[in-house]
Amino acid sequence: NKIIYFDTIDSTNNYSKRIAKDAAHGTVIISEEQSGGRGRLGRNWISPKGEGIWMSIVLKPDIPPTEGMKMTQIAAAAVCNAIRGVTGLEAFIKWPNDLVVNGKKVCGILTEMAGELTRIDYLIVGIGINANNESFLEEFQHIATSLAKEKGEKVDRKTLILHLLKEFEGLYEDYINQGTLEKTLAIIRNYSAVLGKSILVIRGEQQLKATVLGIDEEGLLEVKYEDGKRELLMSGEVSI
Ligand code: BTN
Structure with a gap:
């Protein structure tokens, strides 16, 4: 798969949108820094240089638009398994698109879709992981954290990205081939931060x-x- 890497970019989701028409299915865009990182509900996503994993995956699945949001679940499950596997931290999924460690947010997912009523042109799955961030703005300190802060040591971002992409591919293929979210559901139920709460x-x-x-x-x-x-x-x- 093609990986496009930037030192800095406005937003890997925005860049993905700009190239999506010509980009191959599975293209990954990663940037060390985002000057205009976007979160859900029109919020900003603070994306400092070298500290996080700011990435987007361009997908062109042959599924109806109503199924598009399942990509968020697949991504959340993949990130959860990758964090657990690489860092040993107990990450949980705060349905539908956040991951938390010790009750604080370490990852957010922003899935965006383009197409028509019956057909998806492309999907962009944006994943932001606070990997090695050391400090957070005062207003976020009680709700956000980083993997490094929780673990007490830096996380190797490359290893985490590789695991994450491998997990994502496996769960994605399973969904496309089986037509069900079986494996993804097992993960998001097992590691849910909200189930029964x-x-x-x-x-x-x-x-x-x-x-x-x-x-x-x-x-x-x-x-x-x-x-x-x-x-x-x-x-x-x-x-x-
Ligand atoms: C949220 O929790 O509100 C979702 C945050 C998504 C952030 C990621 S970082 C990579 C990609 N590019 C963006 O501008 N946003 C997503």
């Missing part, structure tokens, strides 16, 4: 208390609100 489902201004009953075959979150109503969540914000 009481969470807050954030809907704009509203925060609703709910219990997580399960993660279904499609990767949707089954929750039960205090009034007894149940719902399947596709995405959106949950807080532990």
